[in-house]
Every structure is written in structure tokens, then in C-alpha cells.
Amino acid sequence: MRFRFEVLVSLKEGLLDPQGKTVQDALPTLGWPNVSDVRVGRRIELTVDAEDEATARAQVHDMAERFLSNPVIERYRILEVEGTGAT
Amino acid sequence: MKPRIAVITFPGSNDDRDALRAVRLLGGEPVPVWHADRDLHGADGVILPGGFSYGDYLRTGAIARFAPAVKAVTRYVEAGRPVLGVCNGFQILCEAGLLPGALIRNAGLSFVCRWVNVRTEARPEGWPGWEAGRVLQIPVKHGEGQWVGSPEDVARVEERGQVALRYCSPDGLEDEAFTPNGSTHNIAGLRNERGNVLGLMPHPEHAVDPDLGPTGGIAVFAWLFAMCGAEVSA
Numbered sequence: 487m488r489f490r491f492e493v494l495v496s497l498k499e500g501l502l503d504p505q506g507k508t509v510q511d512a513l514p515t516l517g518w519p520n521v522s523d524v525r526v527g528r529r530i531e532l533t534v535d536a537e538d539e540a541t542a543r544a545q546v547h548d549m550a551e552r553f554l555s556n557p558v559i560e561r562y563r564i565l566e567v568e569g570t571g572a573t
Numbered sequence: 574m575k576p577r578i579a580v581i582t583f584p585g586s587n588d589d590r591d592a593l594r595a596v597r598l599l600g601g602e603p604v605p606v607w608h609a610d611r612d613l614h615g616a617d618g619v620i621l622p623g624g625f626s627y628g629d630y631l632r633t634g635a636i637a638r639f640a641p642a643v644k645a646v647t648r649y650v651e652a653g654r655p656v657l658g659v660c661n662g663f664q665i666l667c668e669a670g671l672l673p674g675a676l677i678r679n680a681g682l683s684f685v686c687r688w689v690n691v692r693t694e695a696r697p698e699g700w701p702g703w704e705a706g707r708v709l710q711i712p713v714k715h716g717e718g719q720w721v722g723s724p725e726d727v728a729r730v731e732e733r734g735q736v737a738l739r740y741c742s743p744d745g746l747e748d749e750a751f752t753p754n755g756s757t758h759n760i761a762g763l764r765n766e767r768g769n770v771l772g773l774m775p776h777p778e779h780a781v782d783p784d785l786g787p788t789g790g791i792a793v794f795a796w797l798f799a800m801c802g803a804e805v806s807a
Contacts, residue, residue, distance in 0.1 A: 497677070501721060502755070504682045556632055556668065558675040559721060 489534050489542040490567040495555045496527030530554055531567075539566075576801035579604040579616035581642045588623035588659065588778060595778040596620075599794050600806030608640040617801035618655040619646055621662025623714075623776055633676060633717050634664035643669060655800035656770045657793070660715055663762075663772030672763050672772045673730060674722030679715070680755025686714040689753055691761045691775055692741040693792065695734060700768050702799025703737075708745045709789030711775035718754040718774040720763070727757055738762030738773055769800065 497503045503525050510524035536542035546564050555562040578596045580603060582589040593603035604616045608626075613619055626637040637643060643665065650656055650671055658666040666672040679685060693707045722730065730736055738761040740752040752759045754774070762773030777790030795805045 501677070502680060504678045504680055508682055553635070554631070556635070556675055558667075558723065558726075559677055 487536060487538065487542075489536060489539055491532055491534065491542070491546050492565040492567060493530040493532070493546065493550050493554050494527060494563045494565065495530065495550075495560050496525050496562075497559060498561050501559060574801075574803045576601045576618060576798050576803040577604050577614075577616045578602070578797065578801070579606045579613040579619040580622055581606045581608055581610075581613075581619065581640075581646070582622070583608040583624065583626035583637050583640060583661075585626045585628055586622050586624035586661070588661075588776060591776075592620050592622045592659070592778040595781045595790065595794060598781055599791065599798065601794075601798060601801075601803070606642055608637070608642045611641045611645060613642070613645050613649065617803075618657070618797050619649055620778075620797070621646070621656070621658040621665050622778070623660035623662060626661055626665065629661075629717075632668065634661060634666075634668040637661075637665045638669040647671065650765070650770055653767065653769050655797055657797050658770070658772040659776055659778065660713075660718070660774055663774055664717065666770060666772045671770050672765055673726045673735075674720055674757075674763070676717050676774070677719050677721055678717050679719050679753070684714070684716040685718070685753040686712070687753065688712050688787065689761075689775060690741050690743050690745070690751065691738040691773075691789070692745045692747065693738060694736050700764075700796070702796040702804075704792070706745070707792060708741060708743065709738075709775075709780075709792055710743075710787035711777055711780045711789040711793075713753055713775045715754070715774055718756065720756045720760045720774075722757065730760075730763060731758065733766055735764050735766065736760055736762075737764045737771055738775070771796065 505526040777793035780790035
């Protein structure tokens with residue numbers, strides 16, 4: 487079975503996100519002065535071959551923890567893309 | 574005695590040649606090592622040089638950490654041998670968990686490339702070749718040099734005297750104004766608890782030749798050579 491996931495990685499709360507801040511600072515000059523808390527992160531899409539969904543998801547968690555994110559500075563969220571659960 | 578110092582070249586390293594040259598200039602024997610090598614050719618110490626290993630993809634240093642040569646570095650660290658990580662090398666050491674914390678995008682977002690002053694901090698117990706309270710002029714050139722850690726990490730490195738270098742004024746006064754990247758507590762360089770791993774953002778290998786400018790980098794090599802039981806011959 488093939489399972490498709492998206493892993494969303496962003497800087498932890500409380501850490502200054504200079505990219506997010508720069509984007510935020512640019513928004514008022516373009517006419518959107520009412521936007522706050524902009525954070526810029528990274529999205530990783532991947533497909534895992536595995537016996538079942540739980541096994542695939544556990545592996546994605548492991549990969550996110552040990553490689554795709556750095557737990558010192560980042561947090562991650564895993565989304566499963568719908569409609570790709572089987573081939 | 575001529576210390577044999579390995580310098581690891583990754584795809585995307587660009588300060589490896591300057592590091593090899595600095596080792597030779599200061600009286601050591603440079604040992605070039607390729608990232609795919611499984612051992613460090615019996616060197617006494619090792620340098621992880623600056624650059625953009627693996628294109629800085631994912632995060633700086635994140636992929637280099639899995640290179641066979643870095644596995645050999647981990648064994649060196651466990652054996653108590655000295656390891657110096659410069660810029661990207663510092664980032665790799667943090668990603669590999671050999672130094673605490675992480676290096677993120679500079680607070681000002683800009684890549685910084687200029688000479689800075691760094692102050693050598695109090696010499697940890699038993700640290701050879703390291704003189705505290707000196708101001709070293711060494712260049713930086715990085716986009717991601719802001720050191721951050723969890724509140725526990727920050728408290729721990731301060732308590733245990735792991736801060737080796739801080740950005741400062743030409744007179745050695747610490748102030749955020751002299752820190753080019755927003756680094757926590759103006760930290761420019763960190764050591765591990767055991768004292769055989771040193772990582773720093775400034776580039777000592779670019780500041781060793783009096784014909785080319787200031788020579789603040791020699792003090793950093795003096796530590797590396799001393800850890801190998803040798804002295805620099807500058």
C-alpha cells in the first residue's frame with residue numbers, strides 16, 4: 487500500500503522567525519495593515535510504501551522527529567493526503 | 574611534533590582549502606578527507622570547514638550529519654580527540670547533537686560578511702592553549718549564524734562554562750550592537766562539556782596570515798594544536 491503525506495515544519499513559538507517578520511512588515515505597504523503573527527515554514531510531501539496506514543504514519547513521525555525537523559528549534563505536523571490510501 | 578589535522582570536504586564545502594593551508598602555515602600537517610571516507614586517516618584532530626554542504630538543503634548541516642566521515646568524527650569525539658567546526662562545521666556539529674542548540678537565520682535576515690571582534694571567555698578547567706580575555710579579530714560570512722537553544726540549553730552552557738567566544742567591541746565590551754546575527758547571549762563559539770569539541774561562526778582559517786590582514790584566527794588553531802599536544806609555529 488502507498489500512503490501520501492504532507493509534513494509541515496515551522497519554527498517553534500517564541501523563536502523569532504525573521505522570514506515571517508519580513509513578510510509581515512511588507513504587508514501594510516501593499517495595503518493589508520491588519521495581518522499579524524505571520525510565520526514562514528516548510529512543507530514536505532512524500533509517499534510511503536507500507537503494510538498499513540498506522541505503520542506508515544509511525545514511520546513519518548520518526549522521520550520528522552529525527553531528520554525532517556530539528557526538534558531544538560522546530561515543530562511539525564503531519565497531514566495525510568486524502569484519496570491516496572491505496573493503489 | 575607536527576600535528577596531523579584532517580579537514581573534511583563535503584559537496585558544497587568552500588573553506589576546506591583555506592583550512593588545509595592554515596594548518597600547513599601554522600606548522601601542522603594537513604590531511605584532506607573526503608566526506609565519503611569511513612575513517613580520518615589516523616589524524617590527531619579534525620576540522621569541519623565552512624561552506625554550504627549539500628546546498629544547505631532542508632537545514633544547514635542537516636544532511637552532512639549522515640556522511641560516513643561525520644560518523645568517524647563522532648567516534649573521535651567519544652575518544653576525546655579534538656574537533657573544530659567552523660561556520661557550516663558548527664552547524665553540522667549542532668545538527669549531529671555534538672554541540673547543544675541550533676543555528677538559525679540571522680536576526681536581520683541579511684547574509685553578513687565582515688570582520689568582527691570576539692572575546693575569548695574564561696578558560697574551562699584543563700583547557701590547553703586557550704587564553705581568556707583576549708579580543709580576536711576574525712571575519713564572519715554567514716546567513717544562518719544566530720545561535721539559539723532551549724532555556725535549559727542556554728542556562729546549561731552558561732553554568733558549565735561552555736561559551737568559548739562572544740561577539741564584542743574592539744575593546745572587548747559585550748553589546749548586542751557588535752553581534753552580527755542576533756545570537757543568544759552574543760555567543761560566537763561553543764565548546765562541549767568535555768572540552769574536545771569547539772564550534773564557532775567566525776572563520777579563523779581566514780585570519781592566520783599576517784600578509785593578508787589580522788591574525789586573530791591563530792588563537793583558535795593554538796587550541797586545536799594544543800589538544801594534539803603541539804604548538805602553532807606562527
